[in-house]
Amino acid sequence: MNMNGKNPDTPLSGPGTLLLLVAMLFVLLHPAAVLSNEFILLYSNDNRGETEPCG
Amino acid sequence: MIEQVRNESDKPVLLLDAGGLLFERPMIPAPLLEARKIQAAGIIKAMGAMQYAAVGIAAQDLAVGLNFLAQQDDAPALPWLSANLESEAVPKGAIQPFILTRVAELSIAVIGLTDDQINTAPLSGPKDFRIRPWPDVLADTLKNVRGKADMIILLSSYPDEVNRRIAEEFEEISLIIQSGASTGAKALRLFGHALITQVSSRGQYLGRMDIDWNPSSRQWGQAAFRRHKEARGRLDRINWRLGRMEKRLDERERKENRDYLQLLAEKEQAAEEISRLERQVRTEQDQSSSYSGNFIALKVSLPEDPGVRKIVLQTRDAVNSVHKKTLEEAKRTGNVPASGPESAMTGWQACRSCHPEQTLFWQQTRHAGAWQTLEKARQQFNQDCLILSCDPADLRPGNGRQGQPAGRPAPGAQGRGL
Numbered sequence: 001m002n003m004n005g006k007n008p009d010t011p012l013s014g015p016g017t018l019l020l021l022v023a024m025l026f027v028l029l030h031p032a033a034v035l036s037n038e039f040i041l042l043y044s045n046d047n048r049g050e051t052e053p054c055g
Numbered sequence: 056m057i058e059q060v061r062n063e064s065d066k067p068v069l070l071l072d073a074g075g076l077l078f079e080r081p082m083i084p085a086p087l088l089e090a091r092k093i094q095a096a097g098i099i100k101a102m103g104a105m106q107y108a109a110v111g112i113a114a115q116d117l118a119v120g121l122n123f124l125a126q127q128d129d130a131p132a133l134p135w136l137s138a139n140l141e142s143e144a145v146p147k148g149a150i151q152p153f154i155l156t157r158v159a160e161l162s163i164a165v166i167g168l169t170d171d172q173i174n175t176a177p178l179s180g181p182k183d184f185r186i187r188p189w190p191d192v193l194a195d196t197l198k199n200v201r202g203k204a205d206m207i208i209l210l211s212s213y214p215d216e217v218n219r220r221i222a223e224e225f226e227e228i229s230l231i232i233q234s235g236a237s238t239g240a241k242a243l244r245l246f247g248h249a250l251i252t253q254v255s256s257r258g259q260y261l262g263r264m265d266i267d268w269n270p271s272s273r274q275w276g277q278a279a280f281r282r283h284k285e286a287r288g289r290l291d292r293i294n295w296r297l298g299r300m301e302k303r304l305d306e307r308e309r310k311e312n313r314d315y316l317q318l319l320a321e322k323e324q325a326a327e328e329i330s331r332l333e334r335q336v337r338t339e340q341d342q343s344s345s346y347s348g349n350f351i352a353l354k355v356s357l358p359e360d361p362g363v364r365k366i367v368l369q370t371r372d373a374v375n376s377v378h379k380k381t382l383e384e385a386k387r388t389g390n391v392p393a394s395g396p397e398s399a400m401t402g403w404q405a406c407r408s409c410h411p412e413q414t415l416f417w418q419q420t421r422h423a424g425a426w427q428t429l430e431k432a433r434q435q436f437n438q439d440c441l442i443l444s445c446d447p448a449d450l451r452p453g454n455g456r457q458g459q460p461a462g463r464p465a466p467g468a469q470g471r472g473l
Contacts, residue, residue, distance in 0.1 A: 007282045009140075010145065018138065031328065031427050033103075035159060036066075036159050037159055037160055037161055037205075037267060037268045037269065037270065037344075038066050038159060038265070038266065038267045038268075039066050039067045039068065039069055039158045039159045039161070039209075039266055039268075040060060040064060040066050040067070040068045040069070040263065040264070040265055040266070041068075041069050041071065041230075041263070041264040041266055042057060042060060042068060042069070042070045042071070042260070042261055042263055043070075043071045043072065043073065043232050043254070043262040043263075043264075044071075044073070044254060044258065044262065045072060045073035045076075045111075045113075045232060045233065045234035045235075045254055045256075045279060046073075046074075046075035046076075046113075046234050046235065046238065046253070046254075046255075046256035046257070046259055047072075047073055047076045047077075047256075047257065047258045048075055048076075048077075048078065048079045048115070048256055048257055048388055049076075049078045049079050049091060049094055049095060049098070050257045050258045051079055051097060051098065051367055051370055051371060052367055052371065053434065054428075054429060054434050054437065054439070054440035
């Protein structure tokens with residue numbers, strides 16, 4: 001045990017560190033979802049019974 | 056085409072039809088009624104397969120009665136909209152005044168309005184409905200969507216001038232898609248706070264708008280710019296009139312002239328409005344919603360959805376069979392039609408003995424193969440493809456309709472419809 005109360009011999013591993021790494025990776029690979037108000041409107045009107053040409 | 060747009064962009068797609076979908080007119084000639092009903096049922100099925108979010112009801116859609124629409128309950132059902140249509144004949148919920156749909160991060164309300172002229176027009180089917188005039192219902196319908204929708208779209212079969220009045224009166228409506236009243240296309244134009252548009256009739260085109268909507272401002276870009284321009288024009292006219300009066304009147308007379316004083320007050324109001332609008336124009340670019348729009352030509356060469364194609368082919372065959380049956384019945388009863396395969400015409404072979412040269416020439420024309428084209432397309436009994444107009448107006452030079460089958464598209468403009 002050193003003056004900071006930490007054991008310098010403890011390796012940088014264990015379940016806590018692993019969880020932190022996974023969380024960091026998740027954040028890096030999944031950027032925050034951007035709120036979007038963009039869309040495409042497709043519209044039609046007055047088909048008037050048309051299905052297809054005669055031939 | 057719709058699938059192509061859905062696949063080529065990562066933006067969500069909202070698909071709407073403003074109405075006038077099923078029939079040409081509210082009155083259908085009796086011999087064509089059964090075939091037209093089959094055709095309309097096929098269209099409803101195909102539109103459902105294309106996953107339309109909402110379809111407005113125009114007057115001609117009610118040609119065979121409202122119940123006909125409600126009976127076409129193939130899944131997925133088509134969401135018919137009309138806020139001013141009342142009826143005891145159809146189950147509750149079959150026709151809705153509006154829908155609220157989620158697109159991107161937005162809640163969009165789509166409202167339907169049907170032109171009330173149909174109340175007095177003759178129909179081919181039962182009049183199992185009543186259309187209330189739009190001023191009786193629209194304010195209440197808007198009250199129902201207020202606070203729930205980020206954007207309001209109106210599908211209206213009222214004429215253009217009525218839709219402009221609606222746009223001026225109800226600022227919360229952002230877009231009006233028209234149907235029913237006229238056949239031509241109308242590019243997007245701003246009236247009040249709403250854009251008004253329609254595509255040309257008979258399914259030749261699909262309208263497309265790429266929208267980036269700001270639910271906080273709920274205004275299209277250039278709304279303030281346009282109002283600013285109008286106010287500047289008004290101020291110019293006032294200044295011109297004031298200038299004329301100042302030439303005629305001396306200073307003392309001006310102080311006593313009521314028209315002059317009124318114009319001065321109007322000038323002050325216009326100047327205040329211009330200054331207010333100038334501030335709005337400056338912030339408009341950051342806050343307002345933007346759009347771009349165009350019409351997509353639906354050519355025959357475009358790839359078709361196999362499911363929709365199947366429905367169209369089944370419908371076409373069913374229509375051809377009905378016409379065939381009608382012709383056979385007419386032949387049996389001796390009521391032979393004037394045109395078509397069972398008509399009393401002798402055929403081109405009878406002409407050959409007396410007019411060999413003319414027959415030879417005719418055989419080299421495309422007209423000689425027209426019947427084979429119809430046979431190949433399994434449309435040889437379809438009266439819509441056979442009836443040639445005998446209206447002398449059709450044969451008059453310069454009208455662009457010479458020799459066209461009645462009510463059919465002109466060559467080169469094919470590929471429309473579903």
